[in-house]
Amino acid sequence: MRNRLKIARVSMDLTQQQLADKVGVTRQTISLIEKGTYNPTLKLCLQICYVLNKTLDDLFWVDEEDFEREKN
Amino acid sequence: MKKIRDERLILRNLNNIRIAFIVQTIGIIAILGYDLVTKGMEGMTSNPLWIVFLITAVVLGYLSMNISVEHETGEKSPKRGLWISISVLIAITLGVGILVALSDGFGMLDGVIFGGIIFVCGIVPIFYIYHLRKKQNEELEDE
Secondary structure, three states: OOOOHHHHHHHOOOOHHHHHHHHOOOHHHHHHHHHOOOOOOHHHHHHHHHHHOOOHHHHHOOOHHHHHHHHO | OOOOOOHHHHHHHHHHHHHHHHHHHHHHHHHHHHHHHHHHHHHHHOOHHHHHHHHHHHHHHHHHHHHHHHHOOOOOOHHHHHHHHHHHHHHHHHHHHHHHHHOOOOOHHHHHHHHHHHHHHHHHHHHHHHHHHHHHHHHHHHO
């Protein structure tokens, strides 16, 4: 699923490793979330939002049409 | 070794365990199959792996009940299900018990033992399912 995690992370001047350390996951997981390959749980999404000072909508919201397009 | 906290790796680890379980089960079945061919039924059941295989199958069966109960659609009364299951089990137990007792070479006592074994083996999963359904109903009421 596409998201705006990379933009938010870069704007906070954080590397993937730093963000991963802050939320307690591996760098690969952050990388896969940014690429949209891995769908994180709501718990991890919230942890990321807290660290980056963003809301779930800011980072992960996708319009229904985009969602359907990505699903197919 | 550090404890894995990454949810993605926990999931992948579970998947690896599943693959290992499949390989292990295939191995056990192959060994038991070899025993069956070379030593016959007696030889196969005397292998300790047979017990391991049976216990694993029983545990897996019980764990699957957990999932099938949650998969049930519509509100089912746990008590009604319990009484229906017990009635069916009693009918089966009596049927098997009487048939065994009437068979050549078997006596009344054999019928009681056979029926008793079937009853005990049947009543445990019935009560387990009842417990699971009751728990699920309570959780639904909480919502």
